[in-house]
Amino acid sequence: MLTSLKIENVAIIESAAIEFGCGLNVLTGETGAGKSIVIDSINAILGERTSRDIIRTGAQSAKVYAVFEDVNAKVRKFLDENGIDCEDGVLIINRTLSREGKNVCRLNGAPVTVSMLREIGSELIDIHGQHDNQALLSPEKHCGFVDSFAGNAEIIADYREKYGRLCEVRSKLKKLTTDESSKSQRIDFLTYQIDELEKAEITPGERDELKARKTLINNSQKVIESLNVAYEALKADGAGIDMITDAESEISDASAYMEALGEASEKITDIRYELEDIAETVRDAMSEVDFDQSELEEIDERLDLLYRLSKKYGNTEEEMLEYLETAKTELDNIAFSEEKVKELQKQEKEALAETEAAAKKLTESRKAAGEKLSEAICSELEFLDMPNVRFVVKCDDIGLTENGKDEIEFLISANVGEEPKPLAKIASGGELSRIMLAIKNVLAEADGVDTMIFDEIDTGVSGRAAQKIAMKLRSASKGRQVICVTHLAQIAAQGDVHLYISKSVSDGKTYTNIKSLIEEDRVAEIARIMGGMEITKLQLESAREMLRNAGNI
Structure with missing residues (x-):
């Protein structure tokens, strides 16, 4: 609590x-x-x-x-x-x-x-x-009261799973059973799209590679000059590698007499090998930069094609390829639609049977709970000064929906001889309050909530x-x-x-x-509620009597 x-x-x-x-x-x-x-x-x-x-x-x-x-x-x-x-x-x-x-x-x-x-x-x-009393006037809310009383959460979850499967199968079936004219148009359209994408031979990351190559070509002169200078600095006679080689030889000779130079000799040898590798890399790079004007034109044409395709099929190469696979799958489905329709019709029949069975189970639970709820609420209302009340839980079949196949509505007759009617038509504000109290009290017994609040x-x-x-x-x-x-x-x-x-x-x-509040403060407050602005001795005594009868004084 x-x-x-x-x-x-x-x-x-x-x-x-x-x-x-x-x-x-x-x-x-x-x-x-x-x-x-x-x-x-x-x-x-x-x-x-x-x-x-x-x-x-x-x-x-x-x-x-x-x-x-x-x-x-x-x-x-x-x-x-x-x-x-x-x-x-x-x-x-x-x-x-x-x-x-x-x-x-x-x-x-x-x-x-x-x-x-x-x-x-x-x-x-x-x-x-x-404002919760108004929920009683809305039949859409009544089913929730019955389900809460019945503890139908698991049954509803099972039904909705089966109903969802049925809707999924029917949706697929509807897509396959379009008219022949629409089907023919769709086949032509998909065939064109697939052909366009397959001819393009798109590869993931292609545009990034092309843009990088284009940037290199546009800056090729600068790159070649830089690589030439670097290569000369490394490989020219008497330049970097030759100087390192000379130093390596001298340190190696000296290390024969000084053990401390052994590690330095090994390091400078490693450096020479690395510089040799770098020089080869620079030389290879120089050959890659070599190009002609036609390559640049081909790159621009390819980028333009990929841009146009991306406007139709997806922003990235991966998205375009995914679209291609989706289109192929849809075309296959249409091409083999007769077989697939038969398969889906079989699945629909099975799903419908499972859904109907789950709906029947839910309906039976609701009807049984409705009878018990009606009896319990009538008992509560009789105590709440509505002795001749008849409270009926009506359950109509409206076909399969997400919430089952039942339309539930509370009906009430407050007087002998009157047929039960919807709450909105005959229940007064005071009657709604008592009906809601009765429902809440009955549901509290079922759901085990420890605290109830009434505003x-x-x-x-x-x-x-x-x-x-x-x-x-x-x-x-x-x-x-x-x-x-x-x-x-x-x-x-x-x-x-x-x-x-x-x-x-x-x-x-x-x-x-x-x-x-305790004692006299409580007496005064109850008297205020009874009498308003000015509290009389008679009101105070009446308040004491009420508290005394309740065992609170």
Whole structure:
């Protein structure tokens, strides 16, 4: 569970340290005080996308630091697979965002990517945001809820692998079964391209060699003069090599009487051999520089041809040769298309059968899960003051798609005698809140996430329904940590931990303050939620009664 959260320079929070506890943690405060900033900060350490706009005015970076204790087996497995230590089940997450856009993320001190944060974050916390209720109105989202409840990840992965193979085979088949006119035109075009490239007899690195030869030819006079001078300096009578030879002879004679000169004698002999080799190299180079005007013209023509071909077939010789092989392969495929079509049709039949079987398995899993999910949600909604509700998971066959062949939609009937209809047509804001709470509670039992966060799950709810939601949140928190941002006194009173968020202005700057409430401070805050600006004795007594009934006073 999440035990502590430290926030620095995030929006109007300059610095805050929050300690969370087991059970139900409630966050209350005036609108705009910074409750949503706390949720945004938690989202940040879970790897969600953030903007530099969250950095507090005047600061260069924003930092969020979170500590989780007793993390679950999935989290430990992820850390182990990535070589990250997790002593005693403690996980520390740091994330820093700078104005330059740089993200620095760490898990127990080890640097990680934002995507890794997001992956592990999904196993740590399930967050229900203020606008997530709207996801219930979109049937496209409903299939994800069912798959999550069913644990269909492996079945979906297997299906998508087979579906991808089917699409690949069909794509190849489509290319081969074009009309005869297009096929004939394509054959002519490919034949022309292949002939042009083969006649060119391109070799890798050819242009670089030609350009180097052209540069040498254009500077041949200078090169020849330099080589002549060098050769004369080495081989002319009485020049370099002759002088070295004389010196070698004298040192050799002297070394017969001085052992110290033995090494020098060997070295000067080596030098003479090297100079002889150099002289031969210079002489050979002089012969290479010899050319006529026709060679330069041939080089220019060749470079011009390669340039024109590169505009059509690839920038480099390697790319042009690769294009040639691709064209040959395509021409072969067309030439032997009848045989290949038959082979691909056979592959398509096999791939279709495998895909249909995988789709059937996925559909069966979804339908079975849909029935169980419907029963579980109806049970939850009955507790949440919707006693006559019928919640139906409809599953229609829409043919093979990337996500299977099922179109799933949630239908609901809130009153006896009414046929179930799409949520968007009949569910009120308060009903959506309760349905989402029911779904989240049921899914939490299935996926084993240790912490659930609800940001204003009480939207559109009051009275008896609000009390039921409060009791359900309290009940849910018995098996896991629940953190809830609320504006309802009924929910606030149920909290095992009550955090009050307020803001103040000092020296022209706005500051957010976070305080853990106990005893009379908590009574006063619940009374404020109930009554507004002026708090009466009756409201204070009502607040005490609510806390007393919840066992929190």
